[in-house]
């Protein structure tokens with residue numbers, strides 16, 4: 448679980464606040480209930496005490512106090528109703544004391560004597576039980592004063608409070624759990640558009656700069672964010688398009704003067720009157736112009752690929768056949784370097800694409816293989832089916848590529864060894880073109896190499912369906 452995530456922090460905060468609120472609310476309810484139950488109980492006892500004082504004692508005299516005993520027993524039967532009743536005369540003599548209740552919960556004899564200024568209600572302890580006692584003062588027929596105390600154990604109140612506490616203890620975690628689960632779902636739902644935006648943003652590359660993030664129509668910061676990001680992508684797209692257009696225009700403009708220069712230089716080189724030194728210089732200038740033409744052609748090809756031009760004329764291409772003819776055409780170049788090219792192509796391995804672009808892939812790979820394989824080396828080109836895909840492999844036993852350079856060989860203008868590559872006429876664009884074309888047709892290119900032993904380039908492309 449990611450404890451730094453927004454959803455975790457929100458839900459934790461929410462759960463914490465909710466728990467505190469519930470606990471406070473529970474405590475308030477229990478306190479209020481306790482007060483209410485106690486007040487109600489005392490009220491009942493006080494009413495009974497006043498009743499005794501009002502009905503029995505007004506007719507009683509100090510001398511006939513014992514009459515009270517039978518009357519109280521008859522009218523209120525305190526033992527049967529678990530009640531404590533005590534009537535005390537002015538001089539402290541107990542005129543009447545109820546017996547122990549039937550459940551023996553308290554002992555009336557142990558209830559402390561009421562203080563001189565006994566409050567209207569008080570809590571007392573008797574034999575380990577808490578009693579709530581209300582008192583009332585009365586005067587008998589002969590003017591003698593009495594204190595009537597009526598009370599009862601608060602066991603009933605405590606039982607109710609315990610039950611309410613148990614209920615709250617069970618309900619509180621349950622309520623918090625339900626609220627947290629609900630909160631988690633809500634936060635998740637609220638963050639879903641953000642996740643969708645991130646997913647779409649991750650999928651936007653220079654291949655699909657026209658894609659936009661989903662706009663959340665919530666009218667809040669989320670909507671503002673999605674709109675702002677979309678505006679930013681639009682600006683980036685315009686900038687990208689501008690720079691691509693610049694490269695395309697520049698390479699296109701450079702092509703014609705370079706062709707003219709090349710023609711003129713070739714014509715000049717034909718002149719037999721030229722001094723040997725001049726001819727040599729001309730030859731090297733021609734070589735540089737040729738390299739420049741290669742770079743310009745490469746840049747033009749890449750900018751066209753970037754513009755998505757290659758995707759237009761996709762057709763069914765027999766990869767084996769294409770590989771065999773291309774290998775045949777390149778064998779002259781290989782022979783010049785005394786490198787042997789072999790081609791083994793399985794029949795009927797068809798892919799979808801533009802044949803001239805796919806051919807360029809094979810040409811670039813074979814060209815590199817021949818370039819970077821010393822005299823007497825061997826280059827193998829194979830086309831097979833592998834796991835439901837077409838697999839084109841160009842393997843050489845040349846100089847190989849160092850492991851640290853492998854991740855970079857497909858980058859534009861990257862050369863493993865600038866001087867070595869330059870001698871061979873490379874500018875570091877060949878493999879970028881291969882990758883660009885492969886990307887346009889859903890193919891994947893990978894390379895493995897052992898320095899000094901050779902390299903293998905593999906291209907996996909989905910097979911074309913039967914037509």
Ligand code: ADP
Pocket residue numbers: 815816817819843845846847848856857861862863864868872873874875876877878879902
């Ligand atoms: P270049 O035009 O310079 O050959 P590429 O893009 O075709 O550029 O290749 C990039 C780099 O990868 C080259 O500079 C070269 O060092 C290395 N490379 C490519 N193919 C091979 C190969 N078959 N054997 C050894 N090195 C290779």
